[in-house]
Amino acid sequence: MTSLSLSPAAGPQRSAAAPKAVAVWLLVCAGMVFAMAIIGAITRLTESGLSITEWKPVTGALPPLSEAQWLAEFEKYRQIPEYQLLKRGMSLEEFKGIYFWEWLHRLWGRLIGVVFLLPFVWFWVRGQVSRALAPTLAGLFLLGGLQGFIGWFMVQSGLTERTDVSHYRLALHLGMAFLIYAALLKVALGLLDPAPAPQPAAGRLRPHAWAALALLGVTIVWGAFVAGINAGFAYNTWPLMGGTLAPAEMWTQTPVWLNLLENTAAVQFVHRWLAVVTALVVLSLCWQAWRTGGGTRLRGVAAGLAAATVAQVGLGIATLLSVVWIPLATAHQGGALVLTGLLVWTLHLLRPPETPRQATPLTATPLTEMPAPR
Template sequence: MTAYATDSLAAPSSVTPNRPLALWLLVCAAMVLAMAVIGAITRLTESGLSMVEWKPLIGILPPLSEAEWHRVFDLYKGTPEFRIYNSHMDLAGFQSIFWWEWFHRLWGQLIGVVFLIPFLRFWFQGRIAPDLWPKLAGLFLLGGLQGGIGWFMVKSGLVDQPNVSHYRLALHLSMAILIYGLLLRTALGLLDPLPLAGWRPESATLRRHARWALALVGVTIVWGAFVAGSDAGFAYNTFPLMAGHWIPPEVDTLTPWWINPVENTAAIQLIHRVLALLSGLVVLALSARVLLARLPGRASRAAMATGAMVLVQIALGITTLLTVVWIPVAAAHQAGAILVVSMLVWLLFELRPVVRG
């Protein structure tokens, strides 16, 4: 007999929760979430191109002398951003943008340390199951790859244009959310390691709906990164209309026509708006279906949390537009996107059919 995972269902005697590992992974996930917010603030304060060198580990210390400050400032003076936008900037002004990017990179390296040291300790203690350690090693490698992607993104703004490629920004954010989702899902599995059993018809349908919702939210986030990277959020700061139009006439002004969805400011923002509302409706429909199914245990709570979070996220998106990308709201909007992903990952986890203990 199968049933949904609930608090009343006991895990099989051979499978017990591993709370220390789960807590460690949840801390890492929280740090990744914080990293995304720090990254948003770094971008919104136009600090991301202030460090033109990439020195993993050995570059963890900031300039410690006046001479070193002038050296890194001179490097920045050679960038398109300085020549085009900040040629008036003095050393004090440079320092004001330097610190956010430095903190962003420092935090990324701290995540690596917080992940690697406990991983090695748990491994040497024999507390990592044979089928788990390759997954954890893979997560560490993804973290290293993410650092490389971050530098790949920054380099795009150091050559000809005074801004980073919005494609590379979207890749960087997508990788962060992928790592976050894998950390969260792995931690949930360690907290409640009940084995999967056969599908019930309603469980398969709801889980399929949840997967489509998660995929649609992911696409929405990608277009949100396009909005951020192209500064499309600073245009059409009205809602629901865009400069008095449902569909602004500028959406198809570029040639060839097929580059408009990813290069045209008006089209990028319009697509993000449509995707946000569509994904919101899909998620709310999912939440309603789960609640109407009257599933036992945590599935209903996860559904309510998911529905509530998507409403908050839509409100944050609209407020970001109306406030012309006010930094606190915009940073909260980026955090909200990841929290929507969190709720969907949790809901998918709770929709597992499991064997009674």
């Protein structure tokens, strides 16, 4: 008796559009994470983050709907140090203004969870998620849940003894947002373009691109430190800080290394010069991509990356000179997201070609000859 073949050709065909549909869904999720980071920036810049003093993942989706509920929420806010030491005398209408941004930030996080989970289940049930991809998507969902917990962990740090949140926890929260955003883009690009054309000098450009992305990540972390300790208000001139490149106030704390993490002058100094070094490394990468005769798509991405880098440096300087004007500071955070996305795209285009593997059809164990009936 011949063997029973269970090769894909013998069964129902998976739609060729399935990977594209999954990729588009992931890009929508990445766009929502981008918007979430922008809303988070506004929430931080308007000092709205501590206006909701409880974490209610389900019932907290609804804002106060009556005057009594608003007064109850306001009374909770009036018990924390931020109100008692910095915002005493705030009116109920002013409280509603800051409450809106924190509520919107949390609501948007819930929406991202729904927009991720429901299509994930739908694609999985329909067989449009491969076995290799399913654990990655499940991991991304778990990262999103962890990010929600980190957000509350950050808020909690400002409810008892401090008048603001821990800048270390703020950096963790922001860093996780960028990680999720980059991971969503990476997976989506892998589905849309699973085998990008080989690029000249990709082996040399790839470590350069990874170095640029790593530097950008460190710069973003110090940007979160700048925001968390209000270091952006310390020196609002460029390129000098108080008439010098490195003000003496940078080294007032002990041990010395702590200044780099908690001294407003030193933290701003580190962020400034990390940004300069990162920009030079990124621009060098873009130049190398053009000089080595990369493909049309790589050159286009490199040109966009160079333009975004120059714009981001300009936004950073403008944010300083404007004494942290909220629209500029928000755009500056958005610029960091754009740079992250373009570097992820660059790395995708520089992927080493995969070694072709012969597809092995799924076959059942051959059946042995049955003895002839007597």
